[in-house]
Amino acid sequence: MAEITAAAVKELRDRSGAGMMDCKKALTEANGDLEAATDWLRAKGLAAAQKKSSRTAAEGLVGVAVAGTKGVAVEVNSETDFVAKNDQFQDFVRTVATVALETGAADADALSSAAYPGGGTVNEKLVSNIATIGENQNVRRVGHVEVSQGVVVPYVHNAAAPGLGKIGVLVALEGDAPADVMEPLGKQLAMHIAAAFPLALSADDIDPALLERERAIAAEKAAESGKPAEIVAKMVDGAVAKFAKEQALLSQLFVMDNKTPVADVVAKAAKDAGKSITLKSYVRFQLGEGIEKEVSDFAAEVAAAAGV
Numbered sequence: 071m072a073e074i075t076a077a078a079v080k081e082l083r084d085r086s087g088a089g090m091m092d093c094k095k096a097l098t099e100a101n102g103d104l105e106a107a108t109d110w111l112r113a114k115g116l117a118a119a120q121k122k123s124s125r126t127a128a129e130g131l132v133g134v135a136v137a138g139t140k141g142v143a144v145e146v147n148s149e150t151d152f153v154a155k156n157d158q159f160q161d162f163v164r165t166v167a168t169v170a171l172e173t174g175a176a177d178a179d180a181l182s183s184a185a186y187p188g189g190g191t192v193n194e195k196l197v198s199n200i201a202t203i204g205e206n207q208n209v210r211r212v213g214h215v216e217v218s219q220g221v222v223v224p225y226v227h228n229a230a231a232p233g234l235g236k237i238g239v240l241v242a243l244e245g246d247a248p249a250d251v252m253e254p255l256g257k258q259l260a261m262h263i264a265a266a267f268p269l270a271l272s273a274d275d276i277d278p279a280l281l282e283r284e285r286a287i288a289a290e291k292a293a294e295s296g297k298p299a300e301i302v303a304k305m306v307d308g309a310v311a312k313f314a315k316e317q318a319l320l321s322q323l324f325v326m327d328n329k330t331p332v333a334d335v336v337a338k339a340a341k342d343a344g345k346s347i348t349l350k351s352y353v354r355f356q357l358g359e360g361i362e363k364e365v366s367d368f369a370a371e372v373a374a375a376a377g378v
Contacts, residue, residue: 112287
């Protein structure tokens, strides 16, 4: 049996909003596994659906850049928020975004090996920055969008500097509507994406493994209702369909009015303009999402350093 630490209970409380004793019991049932414990709480009706916690686990910056009908988002991590405010680090993230846009580097490895303006590669410049700034840094990921005709609209929520922040969004709108129609629409959609955190463009694009996980949770909840099997099956199907609808961008309710599906917002804009507009794709990067932060015991670290 895994040891259930106070730090693990706190993290589960932060993730789920459930009570301390419920979190401790969930971790015990899940043998210390945070993801399994979260599912256990949800199955028992003790936690709401988790839309990827906004308690991001790494520092650094997300950078976005657009040129014509192409756009890119990059994430570069640092150890502390202090470094993210450093001019040298910000200039590096901004330049890396431009390099990614110009080279079309498909992933972090390709981007790291790309040529950096002024000589060397992106990775060599990164190593140099680590030496001069004195803190570890990492080019983590890159995402691209492109349209053949239309606009790519960038948005950074709570920007630390132009094109740099902790949440970066790109919206790709395909069509022949004029830019003065599509750009304001793209900005509103980008703000929606930043706030609503869709998992995919449409329900068909959601990871099947994620849907199966939701199905398992819904099945456990429905089984406790004591209703006939055929009713339980319908309850499970309904719960999974509701989850998919709420997580897919096109079927989410637009945050500007909280009643109109995003797909209908785009369709109305196209109808009003008398031109074609299609929401082709998007990228949403939130700094540190998916990274588990190591919880340290400062007193223990000091004692270890002192040799006691």
